[in-house]
Amino acid sequence: MNVCVYTLGCRLNQCESEAIADSFAQEGFTIVGEAESADLYIVNTCTVTSKAEQKARRMIRKFAKSAPTLATGCYAQVNEEELKQLGEQIIVVPLEKKAHLLKLATHMKASLVSGMSTYEGCRSFSDGNASVFDYEAASFSYHSRAYLKIQDGCDNSCAYCRVHVARGKAVSLDVPTVIQRALALQDAGFQEIMLTGVNLTMYDHERDGLGGLLEQLLKRLSPSMRLRLSSMEPDHIDERLLSVLKDRRMQPHFHIPVQSGSDAILKRVDRHYTIAELSRILDRLREAKDDPFLAADIITGLPGETDEDFEQTYQFLQNQGFSNLHVFPFSPRPDTPLFKATDRVPESVRDERALRLRKLSEDLHRAYRMRQVGKDAEVILQNRKGGHWYGLSGNYLEVKVLNAPAFGREGMLVQGTFGPLAKQSERMEFIVDAPAV
Known part of the structure; x- marks a missing residue:
């Protein structure tokens, strides 16, 4: 039986999808890509933008025409009924029950032996209970590097984002379990582990934080094991974390959700830092690593963003010399403070700004690559x-x-x-x- 796990959105979703795919592989199912025919599709959705939701609906509708399709993830959490209406073979698994899908393969194996159809087997699958940290893949069907989920949820309430609505409050996997799982991945032959979370720098932020975890982890891992961080929210990058990033095993690649280079816009959308503070953090990251790859998330056309605000953002990104920009035109999200904002930027202006930043990203990325020649x-x-x-x-x-x-x-x-x-x-x-x- 062929199973396809299709993923939209963040690296955390990728990590969770890998664990689900691995649970099927361990039971003898064949894992295939989206271009191949499958007997069961599992779509791990994202709700960060309306475009991500549109793509999720399109793929779910497409897959459900040929085989039973399970929809899960953040979009499934906040729009369950909408997804159910896309086709007769669609089964929605809300986010709080997604980890239970790790037990689906065992259930499906037994139900198929008993004569049930794939759809009947999925429908008869009990809800059960699971932890958001049950995801633990021994192998990775879609990646050559290992992913390790150590954090979930977010205590911030950025005015444009509803991920915290879907994922809930910040929670952290305990240090001993993180070390145990990392060592297991090392023993399995992986030479790079990416640590993932919804808000990674909020890991254990009321105690030793992410820096404290990395100190303990690096003591136990081999000298050749590479560690990479999926992304780092600026407001919890502290001295302890900056210090441990100097270790040679920490990879010189940092992804920062900047969102805007205007202090006025950052305040408007409830981001907890200023551009001056962010600049100091970027300087410290460059001190920790020689010419690291610095990527940034940027949202264009946030409500209230004037031409001056945008030019400030453009100049900030250009002057900082980011290596790559992930540009997102503002997409009003239900259940967020900006959903009904009355001072929205016209879509044509928003999209033109996004186009300018994407061109800037191409130039910055090429310049960064050219600097690496001979190194x-x-x-x-x-x-x-x-x-x-x-x-x-x-x-x-x-x-x-x-x-x-x-x-x-x-x-x-x-x-x-x-x-x-x-x-x-x-x-x-x-x-x-x-x-x-």
């Missing part, structure tokens, strides 16, 4: 096609690997030097010197 680095091999390996560097650059060892394998670390940009793919070339020790 030594470490790359993790991800996939092989056309006779060449392709991989991901510690500073998050996709590369075409030249001179890879004959015994190369997915997930293997190799050392080498950045070469020029490939003409067609715009990937950098990476010339391997030796496998990483």
Whole structure:
């Protein structure tokens, strides 16, 4: 039986989807991609933007035409009835019950043996109870790197966001369990672990925080294990965290949800920092790592954003030299303070601003890649096609690997030097010197 787990949204969703896919693989089911035919589809949805919701509806409707389809995730949490109406073979699993899907494979195996159809098996699956930290994948069907969920929920209430409505208050996985799961991933052969959460820097923020966890984790992991953070909200990046980021195993790649470069807009949407404070954090990140990859989330057209506010944002991003920008036109979200804002920016202006920032992102990304030419680095091999390996560097650059060892394998670390940009793919070339020790 073929099972497809289709994921929209954040790296946390990817982590949870991997665990669900792994639970099916462990029971002997075949995991396939969206382009292949499946007997059961599971769609892990996102509600950050209306575009993400539109794509979720389109894919759920498409999948449900050919096979039973389970819809879960943040969108399923806040719009359960809407998704149920998309097709007869759709079953909605609210977010608070998503972790219970880890037990679905065992149930399905037994129900199919008893003669039930796939749809009947899904329908008969009891609700049960599960923890948001039950996700623990031994293998990763869709990624060569390991994901480890350590945090969920958010105590902030940003005026544009309803993820905190879907996910609830911030909760953290205890340190001993994080270490245990990380060591298990290391024993399974993974050489990079990405730590994920809804608001990662809110991990255990009333006690030792994320920095304290990383200190303990790095003491137990091998000298060759790479650690990467999925994203870091600026308002909880403290001295302890900045200090531990200097460890060579912490990868020089930081994703910061900036959202705006205007203090007036940041205050309007209830972000808990100023541009001056954010600038100091970025300076400290550059002190921790030499020319790290700095990515930023930016929302254009937030209510009240004037031309001056936007130009401040543009200049801030340009002057800071971010490596990549994830640009989102403002999308009014139900159940948020800005949903009924009366001072919305016209969509044409919002979209024109987004276009300018995406062009800026292309220029910044190319400039960053050009600066890396000739520098030594470490790359993790991800996939092989056309006779060449392709991989991901510690500073998050996709590369075409030249001179890879004959015994190369997915997930293997190799050392080498950045070469020029490939003409067609715009990937950098990476010339391997030796496998990483």
